[in-house]
Amino acid sequence: MVGSFLLRALSGSQGWTNYPAHAALEAMGCLAGIAIACFILILLRNLEIHRRYIWIAAGLTAMGTLDGVHALMEDGGSFVWTHSLANLFGGLLFAGVWLPARFAPPRRYAGWVVFSCFTLTGLVGVLTLHLGESLPPLLRGGVYTPIASLLNLTGGVGFIATAAYISLRSRSISPIERLVFSSHASLFGIASVMFEMAAPWDAAWWLWHGLRTAAYLVAFAYFIDLFQRQLRTLKTTEARLNHALDTIFETTQEGVLFVDHFGLVTSANPAACEMFGFGSEIPQGLSPARLLPNALSTASHLRPDTNLQAMRLDGSRFEVELSQTRLRAGGPFSSFITVRDITERKQAERQVLHLIEKLQSKTVALEQSNAELDTFAYVASHDLRAPLRTIQNAVHWLEEDLSPHFTEDTRDTMNIILRRTRRMEHLLEDLMLHSRIGRTEASKDVVVGTELVDNIRALAMRREGFGLTFDAGFDSIEVQKLPLLHVLLNLVDNAIKHNDAPTGTIALTAREGRDTIEFTVSDDGPGIAEKYQARIFEMFTTLHPRDEIEGSGMGLAIAKKYASVSGGTIEVFSQGRGCRFTVTWPKPKSLPQAMDKSA
Structure with missing residues (x-):
């Protein structure tokens, strides 16, 4: 402003009318503003500045467009109109940065906003140029x-x-960018406010044109420097990326074949050279079809089936997986083919398939064996129980016919025979049950704890x-009824049967865990010596003579097997008198749908 007053004071009313110089200044401003x-659009796309700066980009576009139209004019009504409209549109659009962020257009529409401003202000400029002297005059005398x-x-x-907003509130740009934008807006603002202080073509008029153009060029020079730095x-x-890619290319275990536009292999990485036996140089005129027979649908295009065989230069073959990547036009290569040697994997797959076939055949044999075992157990049980019943019937007939002639020793002998045959019968039943555990479908009936009790x-x-x-x-649990009921009954019956006292109590508890329920069965009987605690779960094991306590010796073995095939456990603890069995049983949701038939 001081410069304007001084120039007007020194030069008076003298002016320098030069349309080419004026047009050059306005044209530079036009190009710089649009650039x-x-x-700014690039910075917006890269998320480096806030989307409010779309308004500044739109304002610069509007000013640049009208300045370009203004540069084409000579003195007249449209001459001042285009300059004034450039200041008006530019200032109003710049001031849009003060609007709340929700009014700023989305980043993806920034280009359309700027293009719309360019189109509309271009139409306004053309209309102003067309109307000419019919517009209200903006300059009189x-x-x-x-x-x-x-x-x-x-x-x-x-x-x-706008300059105030950028200086005081904008934190999304760097300090140097804040200085450039605020200075740019300030110079435009001062030039617009002091517009009427200068007469057309006088020294002050040229000064403000020069400063306005300088503001454009300074901002333009800053962005040119910024993009040069980003380019570097x-x-x-x-x-760095090329170096990393070269390192990967050289060290990868997969072979890479580069195919030129003539369909020939002209480059390969070390892995491919070793894979195909190239040595240090690739043979001249090497076609991909020579290395990948039956893998190409044309001279250099892979078939859809990319799991094929490749051929080395010595004629030996190996199994490979292939993939092809087409490259953009303009480079020395049309595509590259990635080759992975899968010979070892295929051999391993064949070995696995062979093992699966063997396992399937063994499974079939095992199922046949289980079926034969079921048949044998049934037949054996039936054939052995028949003579036992004959013996029992014979003893009863003898008692009925010869009872008056029996002595005390004879009666004892008859009773022993009956007890032994019944024991044998129970043993056969338990043996049959034990053989079927794990080979029959598990019961799916779920009961609450009170029903189990x-x-x-x-x-x-x-x-x-x-x-x-x-x-x-027991009040809060749900369990699969069988075979858990059988296991707990077996433990309860054992505790009652083996207690050597006239009275006793068997205590049962239930404690729910995350995936299991823990049951305990405790008694106050004679207990089990530590050296026998592992043996009691074996078949045909009893700790007392069978003539003293009747039993088959199969009860705990059956309970143990039920627990094992159901995914649970059973353990015993005893020190001195008393004994505690702990049964861990899966909750119904954790139980298998059927017991493992191969157990």
Whole structure:
């Protein structure tokens, strides 16, 4: 402003009318403004500045477009109109940065916003040029009219407001960018506000044109430098990436064959050279079809089936997986083929398939063996029980016919025979049951804990002086009824049968875990010595003579097998008198749908 006053004071009313110089300044401003708008769009796309700066890009485009039209004009009504409208549109659009962020167009539409401003202001400029002297005059007798002052003052206020926003509130750009943008907007604002202080073509008029153009060029020079620095950074990054790709290319275990535009292999990585036996140089005129017979549908295009055989230069073959990548036109290669040697994998797959076939054949044989075992167990049980019943019937007939002639020794002998035959019969039944565990489908009936308690009370052995107790843990559980009921009944019956006292109590508890339920069966009987605790789960094992306590010796073996095939466990603990069996049983959701038939 001081410069304007000084120039007007020194030069007076003298002016320098030079349309070519004026057109050159306006044209530089036009090109610089549109270029800066494009730079801002790039920064917006890269998320380096806030999307509010779309308004500045739009303002620069509008000003640049009208300045370009203004550069084509000579003195007249349209001459001042285009300059004033450039200031008005530019200032108003610049001031859009003060709007809330929700009013800023999305980044993906930034290009369309700028293009729309270019189109609309271009139409306004052409319309102004066409109307010419029919427009209201903005200059009378060398003095600007109120309309001209209003247009330029409004635009100037918008520019100054934008400079204030960038200086005080913008934190999305660097300090140097803040300085460039704020200075740029400030110069535009001052030039617009002081517009009416200069007469056309006088020294002050040329000064503000020069400063306005300088503002364009300074911002343009800054963005050129910025993009040169980014270009250098990109080149450095590209060099590093190329080095990394070269390292990968040289060290990868997969072969890579590069095919030129004539369909010939002209380059390969070390892995491919070793894979195909190239040595240090690739043979001249080598076609991919020579290395990949039956793999190409044309001279250099792979078939859909990419799991094929490749051929080395010595004629030997190996199994490979192939993939082809087409390259963009312009380079020395049309595509590259990636080759993976899968010979070892295929051999391993064949070995696995062979093992699976052997396992399937053994499974079939095992199923046949199980079926034969079932048949044998049934036949053996049936054939062995028939003579036992004959013996039992014979003893009963002898008692009926010769009872008056029996002595005491004879009666004892007859009783021993009956007990032994019944024991043998029970043993056969238990043996049959044991052989079928794990080869029959598991029961899917689920019961609540209280129903399980009722079943145990109803089915447990009766002995005077003995009672059962159940803790509150049974009230909140759900279990698969069988074979758990059989296991718990077996433990309860054992505790009652082997107790050497006239009275006793068997206590059962249930404790729910995450995936299992833990049951305990405790008694106050004679206990089990530590050296026998592992043996009691074996078949045909009893700790007392069978003539003292009747039993087959199969009960705990059956319980153990039930627990094992159901995914549970059973353990015993005893020190001195008393014994505690702990059964861990899966919850219904954790139980298998069927017991493992190969157990």
